[in-house]
Amino acid sequence: MSQDRTTPPGGGRRGLETAEEVAGAVHGLVRDAFTAYTRYHQKKQEQEGKLFGLRMSSLGGCVRECAYRLSGTEPSDSELALDGENRxxxxxxxxxxxxxxxxxxxxxxxxxxxxxxxxxxxxxxxxxxxxxxxxxxxxxxxxxxxxxxxxxxxxxxxxxxxxxxxxxxxxxxxxxxxxxxxxxxxxxxxxxxxxxxxxxxxxLEHVWDIQRHAKAPDEAPRWDAFERPMRGPGLSYVCDGCPWLRRCWGEKAEPGQPGAQAVLAKDDPAVAGMLHRFSVHRSGESEDRGLKEFFRHAATGGGRKPGTYTGPDGTYEFWFGKQGSTPDLDQIRSHYRRWGIPVPMKPTAGKLHVKAIPDGTAGKKPKPRKREGNTDG
Structure with missing residues (x-):
């Protein structure tokens, strides 16, 4: 007869009385098991000195992250490497x-x-x-x-x-x-x-490139080995889990939350440049729609006020349409696990509107125009 694999007792009964309570407990068990393994695996790497150093698995990724790792730069968000389920x-x-x-x-x-x-x-x-x-x-x-x-x-x-x-x-x-x-x-x-x-x-040339950037890692490019940009928190899973998130994207950066991209446009000409790029990717059938969102948040993130901005690429005005709502995915996951709860909603920012302003007309009172509340930007 086969023997069961049984772990030591983990406490008394949990008092589960309904199917919903059992389902919730099982979901929690899975979550906690993933989290426990993450901590076990990462602590083991930390003990072996592998957690924040440059390893082969990082070579093709973000060059700035590689420079931080090779230079031994202290992480600003070490908890992002140690916590979470990492399913x-x-x-x-x-x-x-x-x-x-x-x-x-x-x-x-x-x-x-x-x-x-x-x-x-x-x-x-x-x-x-x-x-x-x-x-x-x-x-x-x-x-x-x-x-x-x-x-x-x-x-x-x-x-x-x-x-x-x-x-x-x-x-x-x-x-x-x-x-x-x-x-x-x-x-x-x-x-x-x-x-x-x-x-x-x-x-070898790529490793040499990382070595050069390790001398000034805060100035290293935010792109991978093939010069594709890292788009920042909320738009890149690499950035969301980076132990140097706030050092790279600013103190207000939060994993999963776009807006920190605004550090790339610190003055009016830079904002105008981002609005220009947004317009380019909005107008055509871009192969990479993620760039549109990247330029949107770089131009308007950080609480930047709508208005007119002028730069080498021209003068642009932006404003937001009527605020809408979208499903709150985190709440959906929580409620769906408990069965049959209506899908909650959360506010979303209005769609971004950008208009190129002809030379010599910036600052002049525009002609009245009809604005529909939630038109495409």
């Missing part, structure tokens, strides 16, 4: 722990969770590569989150570290293996690239 990241860790040993066993002559270090002058960047099938010279990095091609820099870092180590084989192929957890069949996407001198030089 997606934790599930990804558990998939790695379950899948990688079996992939190595099936492949044969393979190592998994191999500790390596990339050397660049006086600095070393440690990491743990997922899988190296030695017989075929194939280095594999497993990804379980969103597809993000900056992972190319990370897996290249592992390959370069192997090449630098005389006791390790140099890979012939580098692979990032993307598991689609949203697909019912959990299908994989495989991206393969040959490891070449040009690829190695690209990785």
């Amino acid at each position: 997606a990241a934790n599930v990804g860790t558990w998939i790695h722990e379950g899948l990688l040993p079996w992939m190595a066993a099936v492949a044969g002559n393979a190592g998994y969770e191999v500790k390596v270090s990339l050397r660049a002058g006086k600095d070393t960047v440690p990491g743990s590569l997922d899988l190296f099938v030695y017989i075929d010279g194939v280095l594999i990095d497993l990804k379980t989150g969103m597809e993000y091609d900056a992972h190319r820099m990370q897996v290249g870092g592992y390959a370069l570290a192997c090449q630098q180590d005389p006791d390790r084989e140099t890979p012939r192929w580098v692979v990032w293996l993307q598991l689609d957890r949203t697909d019912r069949q959990v299908r994989e996407k495989v991206v393969v690239e040959e490891w070449t001198e040009d690829y190695a030089l690209e990785v």
Whole structure:
């Protein structure tokens, strides 16, 4: 007869009398388990000195964050790395722990969770590569989150570290293996690239770039290895979880709340420039609609007053339409867990209206115009 796996007693009965109370308790149990594992995992990293230092897993991400890590800059928001449920990241860790040993066993002559270090002058960047099938010279990095091609820099870092180590084989192929957890069949996407001198030089030059920025990390660019911008709290999950959030975006920055982007437009010409860019991305079918929101908050965040602003790109006026409402997602999650409660709503800012003002007319009284309360901006 099999034996149950039972943990030590955790206290008396909870007095659950209804199905709703049981459902709420189970939701709380899941939440607390994710949170406990996050704290366990992050504390372990902290003890090993891995939590705030530069590691291979950060290489393709925000250059300013990498500069903070390499320079040893004190985090302004260390709790963002230690607290929270981190559900997606934790599930990804558990998939790695379950899948990688079996992939190595099936492949044969393979190592998994191999500790390596990339050397660049006086600095070393440690990491743990997922899988190296030695017989075929194939280095594999497993990804379980969103597809993000900056992972190319990370897996290249592992390959370069192997090449630098005389006791390790140099890979012939580098692979990032993307598991689609949203697909019912959990299908994989495989991206393969040959490891070449040009690829190695690209990785090394990026590390040198980080080293240069580490001398003045507060001036490092807020973009990734491929110069795509980090859009700040509320618009970028990377910024929302960054241990240097307030140091980077200002003391008023809050995870999940846009508005701190206003630090990028500190005077009237800069505001006008952001309004110009907003207009460009509003008017056309932009491939990246997130830029529209980024420029909106950079121009109007921080309580900036509606009005007329002039800069090198012209003169622009902005105002807000009638305030509307949108579902409060945090409240929805809470109430849905308790069954059948009407969806609560919260106020939203009116849509942003921007108008280019012809030269020589700024400050003049405009002709009366009809403004509809909630028109598209």
